[in-house]
Amino acid sequence: MIPLVKVAMPPRELLMPALEDVLYGGMLAEGEHVYRFESEFSKTFHLPLALATSSGTGALHIALLLAGTCPGDEVITTSMTAEPTNTVIMQCGATPVFADVDPETGNLDPGSVESLLSTRTRAIVVVHYAGFPADLTALRRIADQNGISLIEDAAHSLGARYADQGIGTIGDYAIFSLQAIKHMTTVDGGILTMRDASKATQARKLRWFGMAKGIPRTEVDIEYIGFKYNMSNVSAVIGLAQLESIGPLISRHIDNGRFFDKAIGAIPGLDINRIDPECQPSYWLYTVLSDNSQDIERCMAEIGVSASKLHRPNHYHTVFAPMRRPMQGVDTYYRRLTHIPCGWWVTDEDRERIVNALRKG
Numbered sequence: 377m378i379p380l381v382k383v384a385m386p387p388r389e390l391l392m393p394a395l396e397d398v399l400y401g402g403m404l405a406e407g408e409h410v411y412r413f414e415s416e417f418s419k420t421f422h423l424p425l426a427l428a429t430s431s432g433t434g435a436l437h438i439a440l441l442l443a444g445t446c447p448g449d450e451v452i453t454t455s456m457t458a459e460p461t462n463t464v465i466m467q468c469g470a471t472p473v474f475a476d477v478d479p480e481t482g483n484l485d486p487g488s489v490e491s492l493l494s495t496r497t498r499a500i501v502v503v504h505y506a507g508f509p510a511d512l513t514a515l516r517r518i519a520d521q522n523g524i525s526l527i528e529d530a531a532h533s534l535g536a537r538y539a540d541q542g543i544g545t546i547g548d549y550a551i552f553s554l555q556a557i558k559h560m561t562t563v564d565g566g567i568l569t570m571r572d573a574s575k576a577t578q579a580r581k582l583r584w585f586g587m588a589k590g591i592p593r594t595e596v597d598i599e600y601i602g603f604k605y606n607m608s609n610v611s612a613v614i615g616l617a618q619l620e621s622i623g624p625l626i627s628r629h630i631d632n633g634r635f636f637d638k639a640i641g642a643i644p645g646l647d648i649n650r651i652d653p654e655c656q657p658s659y660w661l662y663t664v665l666s667d668n669s670q671d672i673e674r675c676m677a678e679i680g681v682s683a684s685k686l687h688r689p690n691h692y693h694t695v696f697a698p699m700r701r702p703m704q705g706v707d708t709y710y711r712r713l714t715h716i717p718c719g720w721w722v723t724d725e726d727r728e729r730i731v732n733a734l735r736k737g
């Protein structure tokens with residue numbers, strides 16, 4: 377079976393010596409390896425800075441707090457995402473306000489976002505779903521005009537670009553997930569980046585109980601509560617090894633994605649995500665849209681390819697029931713979508729086979 381998602385591990389001969397060094401080196405927790413990983417990550421993806429965390433969820437929690445999210449605030453967000461996007465908003469004591477999505481992309485519809493602004497809106501969280509950048513021009517404008525923060529949840533979209541800028545550089549804050557099945561992994565981990573580097577000190581404290589590193593534990597003072605969201609040297613060593621081949625790996629996702637755009641886009645009865653001119657996706661998953669999504673799953677299963685919907689729109693969960701509102705765009709997109717694999721493990725032959733099977737129906 378060709379899986380929908382797959383763990384990408386660097387070659388054993390590259391990773392194991394480095395891993396062994398750190399495991400037996402006596403410095404397992406946050407240290408030099410983490411700081412080197414942060415520096416290499418920000419260089420690789422042209423980010424103003426990168427703070428490594430224990431998860432994308434932790435990074436997003438910190439981003440919301442840096443944006444000033446307090447109990448009673450509202451955060452405009454999408455339901456078409458993995459659950460952590462919205463559970464962290466509630467962890468801040470704020471209310472997720474679900475805006476509708478564009479049924480042709482699955483990404484936030486700026487018009488819907490604008491219609492939901494209130495005096496309590498603190499931030500907009502935008503997800504670049506499945507690796508497709510959302511309309512950052514419109515969302516940036518809305519955030520600026522209303523004095524609120526734009527937070528990019530780029531968990532799916534490492535290496536994507538928007539208007540020729542790296543994803544994660546247009547929002548005030550952005551996060552990446554380095555969880556097992558993403559473009560790259562540190563087993564679990566995340567990255568937080570931000571436009572205003574003066575907030576980095578606060579961010580570092582928030583990821584470590586509220587304490588500054590480098591000050592003797594007997595002298596350090598906690599002024600506000602932080603969390604245990606730091607990354608370990610062990611994860612960082614895996615991340616450093618991953619970065620050595622991340623360019624070609626993401627390029628292969630993109631090459632497969634563009635192949636499918638052309639080939640699947642030409643099959644009658646099937647649609648592909650609309651790709652706006654500014655949008656350069658990194659195709660974490662490939663999304664096929666059709667009125668018979670179950671037939672696509674069946675057709676793929678027949679040729680040994682795993683295909684499915686991956687996430688449940690978050691407002692279907694009981695915990696988000698009080699925030700439910702009619703969202704035709706989400707309903708349509710979710711009903712029509714099927715994800716098929718398009719990552720580095722999909723060969724030229726695999727992708728031809730997938731397209732031929734879809735053509736036959």
Ligand SMILES: Cc1ncc(COP(=O)(O)O)c(C=O)c1O
Pocket residue numbers: 431432433434436457458460461503529531532552553554555564565566
């Ligand atoms: C859209 C989205 N946001 C946030 C997260 C949270 O990332 P992590 O699993 O690294 O905590 C995920 C993870 O799966 C995700 O898919």
